[in-house]
Amino acid sequence: MEARCLILDQDVVHARMLVDIAGELGFAATVGDLDEAGSYQSLTQYDLVFVDLPEGREDQVMSLMEAGLEEGTEVFAMSETDTPEAADNAIRRGASYFFCKPAQTENLRHLLEDIATEAISTAPSQGDQDAASIDQFGMLRGSCRAMRKLYRQIRKVAQTDVSVIVVGESGTGKELVSHTMHLLSSRRDGPYMAFNCAAMPESLAESELFGHEKGAFSGATHRHLGHFERASGGTLLLDEITEMDIDLQAKLLRVLETRKLRRLGSEQDIEVDVRVVSACNRPPDQAVQDGLLREDLYYRLAQFPLRLPPLRRRGEDVFGLAQFFLRELNQRHNTGLTLSDDIKDTLASYAWPGNVRELKSLVERAYIMSESLIDAEFIQAIGEQANAAEAGDQEGVRVSIGTSIAEMERKLILATLRHTGDDRSAAADMLGISVKTLYNRLKDYAETS
Numbered sequence: 523m524e525a526r527c528l529i530l531d532q533d534v535v536h537a538r539m540l541v542d543i544a545g546e547l548g549f550a551a552t553v554g555d556l557d558e559a560g561s562y563q564s565l566t567q568y569d570l571v572f573v574d575l576p577e578g579r580e581d582q583v584m585s586l587m588e589a590g591l592e593e594g595t596e597v598f599a600m601s602e603t604d605t606p607e608a609a610d611n612a613i614r615r616g617a618s619y620f621f622c623k624p625a626q627t628e629n630l631r632h633l634l635e636d637i638a639t640e641a642i643s644t645a646p647s648q649g650d651q652d653a654a655s656i657d658q659f660g661m662l663r664g665s666c667r668a669m670r671k672l673y674r675q676i677r678k679v680a681q682t683d684v685s686v687i688v689v690g691e692s693g694t695g696k697e698l699v700s701h702t703m704h705l706l707s708s709r710r711d712g713p714y715m716a717f718n719c720a721a722m723p724e725s726l727a728e729s730e731l732f733g734h735e736k737g738a739f740s741g742a743t744h745r746h747l748g749h750f751e752r753a754s755g756g757t758l759l760l761d762e763i764t765e766m767d768i769d770l771q772a773k774l775l776r777v778l779e780t781r782k783l784r785r786l787g788s789e790q791d792i793e794v795d796v797r798v799v800s801a802c803n804r805p806p807d808q809a810v811q812d813g814l815l816r817e818d819l820y821y822r823l824a825q826f827p828l829r830l831p832p833l834r835r836r837g838e839d840v841f842g843l844a845q846f847f848l849r850e851l852n853q854r855h856n857t858g859l860t861l862s863d864d865i866k867d868t869l870a871s872y873a874w875p876g877n878v879r880e881l882k883s884l885v886e887r888a889y890i891m892s893e894s895l896i897d898a899e900f901i902q903a904i905g906e907q908a909n910a911a912e913a914g915d916q917e918g919v920r921v922s923i924g925t926s927i928a929e930m931e932r933k934l935i936l937a938t939l940r941h942t943g944d945d946r947s948a949a950a951d952m953l954g955i956s957v958k959t960l961y962n963r964l965k966d967y968a969e970t971s
Contacts, residue, residue, distance in 0.1 A: 526570075527571065529541060529553045529554065530556045530572065530573045532574055533574070536623055539625070543631060546631075547634045547635055547638050549634065556573070556574055569667070571597050572600060573617075574600055575608065581615075595667075595671075598619045598633075616829070619633060656839065656846055659702065660676070660702025660705050660706060661702045661705070663839075663843060665839060665842065666839045668836060672828065672829075676699065676703055676706065681706070681707065685797075685798050685799070685800070686799045686827070687800045687802070687806060688802075689802055689803075690803065690831075692803045692945075693876045693877030693879030693947075694832060695878055696801040699828060700759040701714060704757040712753075712756030714756055716759040717758065717760055719761060719764075720762040721946075721961055723962070723965065727770055730749060731748045731770070731774070732783045732784065732786065733745070733746050733783075737787060738786040738787025739786065748783070759799050760800040760801070761801045762802060762947075764806065764809040764814045764815050775816065775819045775822060779822065800823045806827075844869060845861055848861060858894075859895070864897055867898070876945070879945070935964075938952055946960055
């Protein structure tokens with residue numbers, strides 16, 4: 523199967539050059555009209571799209587690309603305007619590469635070779651995908667085009683020290699991406715640490731990040747090294763970065779800019795050598811607009827954005843991952859359960875709001891309840907039980923007239939946590955609140971119980 527590319531370039535001569543280069547490397551190239559870019563939104567079969575960004579229309583064109591193309595499609599943005607702002611804007615809007623016209627043909631050939639090779643290797647083939655065939659890349663698994671694109675990006679950025687922001691829905695594997703980058707980097711022998719910005723009370727977050735001296739505050743009985751110092755020479759993941767207190771964000775920005783920190787209670791600056799990766803499950807640009815994330819910090823953290831595809835857009839990976847999780851359980855318990863072929867459509871038709879985390883949980887439940895073969899009917903039965911449990915939880919939060927708002931809120935939060943199996947990120951999403959707010963509520967409940 524040929525790799526396919528679409529070329530949206532107003533410059534006929536330059537477009538012809540791209541067609542020739544792409545053709546040499548095995549692409550079936552199509553030249554399209556940039557003014558009709560919107561009509562290409564439904565054509566997600568392209569492995570690569572070249573898109574020209576005429577001056578004054580950059581945002582309009584990138585919006586079309588951003589809205590219409592699936593996660594696995596590479597977007598190469600190009601412009602006659604070679605400025606850092608133009609490149610930065612294109613990358614943030616979803617382009618995986620930006621170059622100034624005319625293209626440097628040798629560099630372009632190297633880039634296209636990788637895409638053509640992987641596009642052919644990931645084309646659908648006859649026969650079923652099984653657990654042994656699903657690709658492993660670092661701590662990640664998946665063979666779909668979107669994941670292969672992610673692997674290429676991780677491989678390239680891992681060798682640098684630029685700040686990376688990982689954006690994806692809850693349960694897609696953001697921490698696995700961060701850890702994989704660490705394992706592939708020159709810092710692999712250094713420490714890897716993760717700091718959950720939502721889980722830490724505001725009063726302790728600064729001390730946990732930057733450390734404190736003995737006597738810095740009441741209860742500080744000894745010197746404490748924060749995550750930045752302990753991660754020196756390695757990688758630090760700042761998870762749920764949009765939940766960090768806005769005042770602490772300003773201090774974080776200073777550390778990132780100067781590579782120096784000052785422990786609480788100290789007057790001495792300490793140099794730190796840490797590669798920072800941040801993660802969030804909401805669009806960071808929207809968090810900036812909502813006042814949850816400082817714009818200057820966002821630009822410093824998002825030197826290179828990585829976007830994780832949700833499980834519902836990963837095609838055959840759903841079945842492959844289910845088989846992989848089942849194989850792990852079989853090996854752990856010395857059993858031989860299998861998945862039937864008819865389960866594929868059932869798994870593919872579900873939206874997976876909890877993504878890979880939810881799929882793993884479902885396979886574990888099916889494993890416990892089944893004796894040999896797990897089929898579609900069995901999976902549907904588990905889903906019905908989950909729906910019944912959800913209905914039970916809903917009945918459990920019924921309250922009498924006159925119950926205080928605070929008590930109603932407490933019952934709803936605790937019931938939602940039971941429903942999600944104590945997955946606090948998922949519970950916060952369902953409740954429409956931030957993870958930090960959820961943690962604060964639980965802390966209040968613990969103190970008053």
